[in-house]
Amino acid sequence: MVQEPLEVLNRYLTEHGMKHTRQREIIVEEFFKSNKHLQIEELLNQVKKVEPSIGYVTVYRTLMLLKECGLAHQRHFGEGKSLFEKAGDHHDHMICIKCGSIHEFEDDRIEKLQDQIAKRINFKIVSHRHEVYGCCSRCQNE
Amino acid sequence: MVQEPLEVLNRYLTEHGMKHTRQREIIVEEFFKSNKHLQIEELLNQVKKVEPSIGYVTVYRTLMLLKECGLAHQRHFGEGKSLFEKAGDHHDHMICIKCGSIHEFEDDRIEKLQDQIAKRINFKIVSHRHEVYGCCSRCQNE
DNA sequence: ACTGATTTGAAAGTAGTTTTCATTGGAGAT
DNA sequence: ATCTCCAATGAAAACTACTTTCAAATCAGT
The missing domain is CATH 3.30.1490.190 (Ferric-uptake regulator, C-terminal dimerisarion domain)
Structure with a gap:
């Protein structure tokens, strides 16, 4: 049975003495809402529509966090910017x-x-x- | 019939109004002498043994040139530095x-x-x- | 509400190129 | 052999895409 991404994340946060924040919630929700490979900047744009005060760094750090807890993968197509994709979404x-x-x-x-x-x-x-x-x-x- | 890399390069140079220089000759020779994927810095080190005055930028530009005339390919394994390999050497x-x-x-x-x-x-x-x-x-x- | 650690966002730092620019050097014309 | 012009070179600056730092703001257990 597959768990909800937010559940997995929340457990990871609690287990590691990390905090639940509004920013993280928005970023994670937007990330899993999208159906394609996202660049950091692209996700940032999505997120800014919900909460304009959120900056690049927080999106970046949240994606690293998702990578850490296995919910997302980072890919480098050719050169240039990296793309992030949901775990389990790999083809x-x-x-x-x-x-x-x-x-x-x-x-x-x-x-x-x-x-x-x-x-x-x-x-x-x-x-x-x-x-x-x-x-x-x-x-x-x- | 496969042509010598230096021949191909020299023809490309002439056809494009570019010049034959000692630096290019050394860099290309060292590049094709090696049998593995080379980072720019690695090739620079090889080249500096022959002619210490040659700098990073010239090696970089010569590799771009080799790419342009199809004699080399640039690869990006994971993230980080790119590697160059001889054309036809692809596996x-x-x-x-x-x-x-x-x-x-x-x-x-x-x-x-x-x-x-x-x-x-x-x-x-x-x-x-x-x-x-x-x-x-x-x-x-x- | 108080406290102390974690997050945040802006700014600075870093790695690996890529471009700029003054100087040098190659090669066809003289 | 020398002139001349345009391309090549090397040092330094610029650039891109992150990654880290740090002071201020926020979260969550008393």
Whole structure:
């Protein structure tokens, strides 16, 4: 049974002698409301609509906190800004180099081949990233 | 038939009204002499052994040049510094999160599955990165 | 409400590039 | 061989995207 993100976070906070604040609540709620990969700045913009006084640093720190308690992952597509995604939301990605659109994919056969190869060199997999760059359907017709 | 990197570079330079310099020659030679992924600083160190007056910026610019004429690729493993690798030297990577060692792999079956998936959404692949993070054989016995 | 630790936000600091600019140097014309 | 002009170089400054610091504000157990 999957727990509500806010529950998990609240337990983590209590267990670590940390405090529940209005800012954290707003940021976490906005983060889990969105359905895509978010940059810090993007989440900040969402959050500022609810409470304009919240600054970049607090959003940044809250995302680090979500990472710490396993509720979010940080990804670095190519170079530049990092994106955050909800835990459990992980697929692999095809990224359009023209418009930046991200198309998720998943294939158990690829994962299995990957495991085979790892086993051959006795490598214990913790995580992976598989990103395909190219031109999406829409951008090809332009 | 594969051409010598220096040949390709020299043609590119001439065609673009750019100049052949001692610095470029040294940097390119050192880059292609090495057999691994190099950080800018690492290549700078190699280069400084031959000609100490060469600075970071020139190495940086020469690597950008190699990228431009397709002789090298820039990769960003995780976060932090970027690594450069010779073109044609591309494999996928298993990266040890303890010691940082990089184990190359390659599997046509994975590439084919990747192509299949791309075709389904009419995505035209230009490049990809497939990185597996985990613990290498040696680090597991410690 | 009191107290003491945790959070917050602004500002400063950091890492890794990337750009600027005065000077140097390569190469075709003389 | 020298001139001349434009590209290349190196030092320093600028830039980007974080990450840390610190004084003031906030939270939560007495």
